[in-house]
Amino acid sequence: LPDLSDIQGDIFYVFPKVAEQFMFFSIKDVSAFKKNLGSFTPTSSINVSEILEKINQAKETARNNRTPLCQVDTSLSQIAFSRAGLNFLGVKELTKDTNFDKGPMKLDRQSLGDNASWEKVFEDGSSHGVFTIAANSTLNCQKKALEIENAFKSSIIILHRENGQVLPNHVEHFGFRDGISQPAIKGLAAPHPGQTVVDPGIIIMGCTGDPIAGRPAWTKYGSMMVFRKLAQDVPGFNNYLASHSEDWRKILPQANLTTPAEGSAWFGARCFGRWKSGAPIQLAPYRDDPALGEDNERNNNFDYTVPRLSEPNEYFCPFNAHIRKTAPRNLLNYRPNKQELADSSIVRAGIPYGPQLTPTCPQNAERGLLFVCYQSSIKGGFLLQTQWALDSSFPVVGTSIKDHGQDPILGVAPAAPGFKPQSFVTSKGGEYFFVPAISTIKKWASA
Template identity: 30%
Template sequence: MPLELENIQGTVLRNRPMPYFGSYLVFSIEDPKSAYALIERLIPHITSAADWNAPAENAWINIVFTHEGLKRLCLPKEILDGFPIEFKQGMAARKSFLGDLGPSDPENWNLPHGGTGFHIGLFVMAGTEVLREEKIRIGQKAIAELPGVKTICRLEVGVPPTLREHFGYTDGLSRPFIEGEGGSPLPGQEKPYKAGEFLLGYIDETGNLATGPGPEEFWKNGTYISIRKIYQKVHLFREFLKQHGQTRDEQEFVAAKMMGRWRSGCPLSLSPEKDNFELARDPMRNNDFNYLHDDPDGKKTPLGSHIRRVNPRDGLEGTSTNSRIHKLLRRGAAYGPLLPENATEDDGVDRGIVVAFVNANPGRQFEFVQSQWVNDGDFISQGQKTDPIIGRRDLSNDYTYPAKPIRKHIMGLPDFTVTKGGEHVFLPGINGLKWLVSQSKDLFNN
C-alpha cells in the first residue's frame, strides 16, 4: 500500500541536506482563536513528503502539538482522552520510568515541555542559513498580530563544521526502510518495515491498523515524535578516552567499542580491528551488516554497545523479544558550538544533540527502547548494565567488552550526558491540520 505522501508532513521521510541548518520554535497558546488563526496561516507553507527523495526546495517547515496544546485548542474530551497515555501525561511526568532523575530531572530542563508552555512547535530544516531564516520569517509573519500565541523558545540545530556530533561520531547512518515510501532499501536497511510503525492509518508489524482518536481525517497520516534534548559533557568524554587509551589509536578503539562504530561511521562489524574511512563514506556498505550469524557473542560489536542496544537488528532472533515492534525512526541534530579541539575543561556552554524519534506508538517504541534497552541489560543477559554512552549511572557504572588476551572491564563510567528537555508531540497529517481548522469554524460560530 503506497503512502499518501502529499498528506504526510515532510520531516517524517525527507532526506536532510548535508550540511543542514535547523530550528525548533516553541509557542504557548493563551487564546484558541489566535492559535487556530496561526495554523490556518501556516497550512499553505507546511511541507509534505510528496517529493521527499528529491525536494524541489532545499528547506521545509512542519508543525506539531503537545497534548496540552490540543487541549487549549478546545478539542472534544473524547478525542483528548483517546490519545496514548504517554502523550497525555507528557514526558516530564514519566521521568521515573524513563530514568530522567537527578541532574536530568525535568525541574532542571531548559527546553519547555507541555507543562511549562510548549503547546505548538515548528520544525524548520534547510540546506543553508539563508533558507532557514526565510522559513522562520514565514512563521514570524503568521504569528504577527496574534496576541494569543507567544514564542517562548527558539533552539538552533544543525550539523557542526566537522560533520560529526559533539562526541566526534558521524551521525545519521541508519534509517529503517518503510513500506510504500517508494524506491528500494539500501543494503543493511533490513526487510521493509510496515508503515503503521511510523504513521497512523496503516498496518503495523503486529498486523493491526495503527489508529488515533476521533475521526480518521484527523489522525490519518499523522504520527508521534518523541523529542529529547541531550546535553553532552564533551570535556569529560575526551578525558575518559585518554584515561583508557595511551595512544590516539587506543582511544579511538575504546570509543568504537562503546558506540559499535568507529567515529568515522565505519561499523565494527565490517572492520573490527581498525577504522576504514573509505567504507564509512560508502552508503552501499556502511550499514550492511547483521549480528545473528556473524557476531552472535559480540566479539566484534559488543552486545552492550550503543548501536546494538538501540537497534539490535537480527541479534534478538530466537528470543522472546520481537525487535521489529520497537523500531524507531531517528532524526538527530546537534546544538551549541563545538568545544575547541584541545580543550580539556568545561567551558560552561550548553551543547549537545536534539533527537526526534518518529513512532506511531510511543509506549512500545520510544519508551520501551529508553527504559528497557538503554537503561537495562536484561535483554542481552547483562543484568543492570546500561548504555555506555547515554545510560543511567545510578543503576550501573561499568562496561565490559570482549578483548584479547582478556576481556576489557571499565569501572567508574561517568555520566557523559544529561537530559535537558523532552516531550511527546503529535504531528498530524496535512489533512489533519485542515480538519483542525474546520473544527474551529464550528467552535467559534456557536
C-alpha cells in the same frame, strides 16, 4: 500506500538541513490561531522527496566541480501539537497513544532516567506545540522562522527556541558520524542492503502495521514526535576514552593496537558499535575503514552473528554498544525477535546544537543533540530508551539473564579499575508531540 502529499515532511524522509530551529509556542487566541493555521502550508513529504532529488543532482555536480551542497535552497516547516495543545484547540479525543495522551513528557521523567534538572519550558510542560523549521543556511532558517512568527502574529506566544546546526562531515559532538541507520518503509523506499524494512504503520498512524487499532480518523497520516534536548560532555568522553586506552590494548593483544590513540579510538568504537567514520565494528573490528563507513551499500549490511560458534557473541561488538542496544539486529533465540525489532523502529531526525569542540572553543560551552524521533506509537518506538538502552540485562541471551551494562552513551558507561562509572549525556528535558496530516490541519483550521 500512504498519500505522501498529506504527510508532513520531516516524518520519514527527514528534512535535509544545514540549520534547524524548534520554535515552542503556546496558543493565546484559539480562533485567531485557527485562522492563521488555515494559511499555513507545511512542507509535505512529496516536497521533501523532490528536494532530496535536487540535492542528489547537486551532489553529482559537487563531485565534479566542488559546488557546495547548500546551494539547493530549502526552507522547510512542520507543525506539531502537544496533548495540552490539542486540548486547548478543543480536540479532546484520545489518540490512543498512552504516553502522549496522559500529558507532558515530564510525567515520564523518572522512567526515562532523567536525574538532572530540566529547562523551564520542559519542566513546565506548557508548550502547546512546536514549529520545526529547517533550511540550507542559518540565514534562511531565521528568515523562515520570522515568516512563521509574523504569520501567526499575536495568536501565539513563543515560549522557547532551540537552534541546531549540522557539523562538518555530518558527525555529532563526540565526533561519530550519525544518521546512517534508518528503517526503510515498505513500498516507499528501496532498502539498502541490511536496512530494516518496516510496515508504514510503524512510523505513520493509520497505515498497515500501526500497532494501535481504533484510533480516531483525524490521527490518520500523523506521527508521534519525541523531542529531547541531550547535552553531551565531550571533554569528559574524550578523557574517558583516553584513560581506558591501555586496558583495551592489553585485553585484546591480537588487535595489535600500537599507540594509545589507537586504543582509545577502538574503545570509542566499542561504545558506539561504529567507528567515527560510521564503519560498523562488526565488519571492521580493530581499525576504522572510512570507505566502508561512507558506503551506504555496505555500512548497514551486517548482523551480530560471529564467524565461529566457539567465539563469544560479543567478540566484535559488545552487547551494550549504543547501536546494538538500540537495534540488536538478528538475535537467533535472543530477545527481542525480528518482529519486535521492526516494531521498535524509529526514524531519527535530530541535529547537534552548540559549538563544536575545537582547540580555540571553550571546553565547557554547552553542546549536545536536539534529538528527534518519529514513530506511530511512543511505547513501541522511543521507549527502546527505557526498555533496552537503560536495561543492563538487555538483550536476553537464550534463557540466562546476564548483566551487559547500560548503553554507555545513553546510560552509565562502565569504569576501568580506579575510575567511577560516568555518564556523558544529560537530558535537559523534552516533550511529546503529535504531528498531524496536512488535511487534518486544514480541517482544524476551518472548524
